[in-house]
Amino acid sequence: MTRDDGFADLAGALLHTEPPSEDMGGTAGRHRDDPREPGGGVLGDSGEPTTLRAGLRRAGPATFVVLLLLTSLDELEGAALGVLAPNIRDSFGVSDGMIVFLSVAAGAFIVVGAVPMGWVADRFRRGPVIGAASAFFAAMVFASGFAANAFMFFWTRFGAGVAKSNQGPVQGSLLADTYPIGIRGRIGAAIGVGGRLVGVLSPLIVGGIAAAFGGDDGWRWAYFLLGLPVAVAACAAFFLREPVRGQWEKTAVVGEVVVDEKPPPISVEAAFARLGRIRTLKTVVLAFAAMGFGLFTAPVLGNLYLEQHFGLGVFGRGVVGTVGGAAGLLVLPFVGRYYDRQFRHDPARALRLIGLLTLPSAFFLPFQYYAPNVELFALFSVGPVVLLSAAFAMIGPLLQTIVPYRLRGMGSAMGSVYVFFIGATGGALISFPLINSFGIRTAVLVTMIPSTIVGGLLIMRSSWLVKRDLANVAEELREEYEEHQRRAAAPDDVPVLQASGIDFSYGQVQVLFDVGFEVRRGEVLALLGTNGAGKSTILRVASGMATPERGVVRLNGRTVTYVSPEQRVRLGVVSLAGGAGVFPSMSVRENLELGAFVHRGDPDDVARRIDRVLEIFPQLRERQRERASTLSGGQQQVLALALALLHDPEVLLIDELSLGLAPGVVAELLAVVRRLRASGLAMIIVEQSLNVAMSVADRAVYLEKGRIRFTGSAADLAAGDIARAVFFRGDEDGLVPHRGEAT
Numbered sequence: 001m002t003r004d005d006g007f008a009d010l011a012g013a014l015l016h017t018e019p020p021s022e023d024m025g026g027t028a029g030r031h032r033d034d035p036r037e038p039g040g041g042v043l044g045d046s047g048e049p050t051t052l053r054a055g056l057r058r059a060g061p062a063t064f065v066v067l068l069l070l071t072s073l074d075e076l077e078g079a080a081l082g083v084l085a086p087n088i089r090d091s092f093g094v095s096d097g098m099i100v101f102l103s104v105a106a107g108a109f110i111v112v113g114a115v116p117m118g119w120v121a122d123r124f125r126r127g128p129v130i131g132a133a134s135a136f137f138a139a140m141v142f143a144s145g146f147a148a149n150a151f152m153f154f155w156t157r158f159g160a161g162v163a164k165s166n167q168g169p170v171q172g173s174l175l176a177d178t179y180p181i182g183i184r185g186r187i188g189a190a191i192g193v194g195g196r197l198v199g200v201l202s203p204l205i206v207g208g209i210a211a212a213f214g215g216d217d218g219w220r221w222a223y224f225l226l227g228l229p230v231a232v233a234a235c236a237a238f239f240l241r242e243p244v245r246g247q248w249e250k251t252a253v254v255g256e257v258v259v260d261e262k263p264p265p266i267s268v269e270a271a272f273a274r275l276g277r278i279r280t281l282k283t284v285v286l287a288f289a290a291m292g293f294g295l296f297t298a299p300v301l302g303n304l305y306l307e308q309h310f311g312l313g314v315f316g317r318g319v320v321g322t323v324g325g326a327a328g329l330l331v332l333p334f335v336g337r338y339y340d341r342q343f344r345h346d347p348a349r350a351l352r353l354i355g356l357l358t359l360p361s362a363f364f365l366p367f368q369y370y371a372p373n374v375e376l377f378a379l380f381s382v383g384p385v386v387l388l389s390a391a392f393a394m395i396g397p398l399l400q401t402i403v404p405y406r407l408r409g410m411g412s413a414m415g416s417v418y419v420f421f422i423g424a425t426g427g428a429l430i431s432f433p434l435i436n437s438f439g440i441r442t443a444v445l446v447t448m449i450p451s452t453i454v455g456g457l458l459i460m461r462s463s464w465l466v467k468r469d470l471a472n473v474a475e476e477l478r479e480e481y482e483e484h485q486r487r488a489a490a491p492d493d494v495p496v497l498q499a500s501g502i503d504f505s506y507g508q509v510q511v512l513f514d515v516g517f518e519v520r521r522g523e524v525l526a527l528l529g530t531n532g533a534g535k536s537t538i539l540r541v542a543s544g545m546a547t548p549e550r551g552v553v554r555l556n557g558r559t560v561t562y563v564s565p566e567q568r569v570r571l572g573v574v575s576l577a578g579g580a581g582v583f584p585s586m587s588v589r590e591n592l593e594l595g596a597f598v599h600r601g602d603p604d605d606v607a608r609r610i611d612r613v614l615e616i617f618p619q620l621r622e623r624q625r626e627r628a629s630t631l632s633g634g635q636q637q638v639l640a641l642a643l644a645l646l647h648d649p650e651v652l653l654i655d656e657l658s659l660g661l662a663p664g665v666v667a668e669l670l671a672v673v674r675r676l677r678a679s680g681l682a683m684i685i686v687e688q689s690l691n692v693a694m695s696v697a698d699r700a701v702y703l704e705k706g707r708i709r710f711t712g713s714a715a716d717l718a719a720g721d722i723a724r725a726v727f728f729r730g731d732e733d734g735l736v737p738h739r740g741e742a743t
């Protein structure tokens with residue numbers, strides 16, 4: 001696939017950014033000569049905006065049509081409960097409160113499925129996932145019609161809510177990967193319009209069906225008939241094409257789509273850790289969580305107010321709701337188009353647009369709730385409904401573009417979880433006492449005005465951050481592409497382990513800045529540096545114990561940045577835990593058996609692995625039955641090495657091999673390391689002792705305050721100024737000659 005002018009514009013949007021500052025360890029500086037950079041003359045003025053029709057034609061309309069249908073049916077099903085509530089209540093003989101609880105709970109259940117759906121979305125083909133979830137949803141819709149009592153109905157709501165949770169994480173990420181960046185606003189708006197349209201028409205459709213069949217159980221037919229189109233759309237979803245993940249971002253940034261074959265699975269912890277460091281995402285999620293304080297309770301409170309204050313019945317309340325919904329219907333297409341134009345021009349503007357849509361809705365509220373008659377109430381409700389629905393429709397497409405493409409599903413899930421748990425729960429906790437003490441109007445105004453203002457301001461603030469986050473997305477894609485090119489040029493020269501552009505912070509304190517290194521088969525890389533330079537942190541990033549906020553880690557060319565530590569061990573990244581990793585009260589044999597625990601599924605394999613390491617370390621074979629505590633410090637270190645080798649590592653990460661050991665013992669351990677190197681094992685060694693490191697390392701990286709000061713052959717380092725300076729400043733810097741060596 002090649003870039004065209006429309007996408008060049010999007011590259012402009014992605015790249016027209018403040019590169020990460022030097023202080024933040026940015027590497028964007030090295031791309032200054034890239035002709036695609038702003039100022040390079042290629043971007044910004046090229047091509048016309050991509051039209052929705054052209055975008056749909058290019059990527060195929062099937063995904064859009066099926067997902068539009070599913071979203072609309074979801075909405076219709078959700079609205080059905082509101083419309084049919086009195087009939088369902090009478091049919092089951094339950095109270096109003098129970099029906100309100102059932103309708104609120106249905107929404108809450110969506111959050112239950114969000115994280116699993118996000119996890120699945122980032123790993124598997126999304127068409128079948130949507131198909132399966134929607135088929136389950138269809139089954140739940142049918143089951144709702146069959147429910148014999150409120151309890152059964154509750155469980156069908158639960159199932160339907162969980163099934164619906166595929167919408168944000170799975171459908172959202174599929175849309176983002178299928179359709180170009182430049183039309184995502186309009187796609188989001190079109191789907192919003194579909195949902196809103198059926199929302200507006202739901203009293204007619206659902207009420208019509210119930211009335212047509214009539215009787216106490218007429219409402220059941222609404223569910224039976226609704227289930228049919230859902231089932232059909234679910235079948236269609238199974239056949240949706242799975243697009244290449246991140247294809248449009250790749251096209252925009254590097255002009256070519258490179259496919260990541262068989263990506264290793266992403267861990268939830270790593271995904272959340274990385275997503276939590278995307279400042280725009282964090283701020284926007286916080287903003288929507290703040291707004292959730294008012295938004296989740298607003299519809300219920302608005303209806304209660306209409307009933308209490310104006311004495312409106314179901315129909316009247318429906319009409320008031322319809323006025324706002326219909327106005328949103330008219331405005332959304334324009335907002336979608338305007339958003340796309342703003343985003344292409346400058347993503348910060350697109351976010352400011354969302355903030356600007358949000359803020360004024362707070363100012364309509366007092367007018368709405370102090371309106372003297374219901375007509376004015378309805379009129380003033382139009383503003384907030386239109387503005388907020390536009391803001392909500394646009395935020396999804398925006399976040400999908402900021403989040404690394406591998407984490408789209410989890411990004412969306414994280415948003416739902418925070419917005420629900422902070423917003424809905426917090427809003428409910430605050431508004432109920434307020435209603436009891438001061439009435440509905442005060443509760444609405446006190447919760448909604450501040451939360452909307454805070455939310456709007458936070459979104460405005462996030463517009464300051466978006467360029468940096470997009471620059472990171474672009475830089476990551478560019479790095480991936482360059483790596484792909486490099487590998488294509490020299491396919492036999494793929495490093496076993498490679499880290500590139502790593503930034504890492506503990507809380508607010510950044511300790512690694514743009515760190516990169518690689519190690520090949522049969523090579524020992526020494527990580528040297530002053531105390532607190534970040535050596536151990538690098539090993540944590542390499543082993544998956546820490547997730548960097550920027551940069552990638554690769555194993556044999558495959559990206560493993562978001563892969564869990566356990567999975568990495570299985571893939572061959574093994575850390576030597578040192579003496580601390582040995583259980584002193586257990587025998588040597590028991591230690592080894594416990595060490596091979598992850599392979600317990602195959603007892604023969606465990607025995608084989610243990611035998612192999614005992615062959616490498618005959619001294620351990622002799623002492624198999626002895627307690628580990630009876631081994632000397634050096635022998636315990638040997639046992640730790642044996643435990644690491646049980647996993648058949650591709651690369652071994654060793655933190656402080658020689659710490660606290662006598663020179664003779666260290667010499668023995670070094671002999672083992674040399675043997676392992678000769679067998680082809682790659683190793684990264686963090687060492688306090690320069691001499692120890694130099695005696696086994698082929699290459700070295702020297703770190704100072706989280707930045708790489710030197711990288712090259714160990715011999716060059718030993719001969720250079722850095723080694724001399726470190727040697728002579730010895731203790732002060734913490735890198736000291738090894739005990740027993742001449743100073």
Ligand SMILES: Nc1ncnc2c1ncn2[C@@H]1O[C@H](COP(=O)(O)OP(=O)(O)OP(=O)(O)O)[C@@H](O)[C@H]1O
Pocket residue numbers: 506511529530531532533534535536537538
């Ligand atoms: N869990 C933690 N929480 C907060 N800060 C931490 C944590 N672990 C390490 N740091 C800080 O991060 C920086 C890098 O620490 P790290 O342990 O990676 O350095 P190091 O080069 O391995 O040091 P040393 O040689 O002393 O072990 C230090 O400033 C340290 O204080």
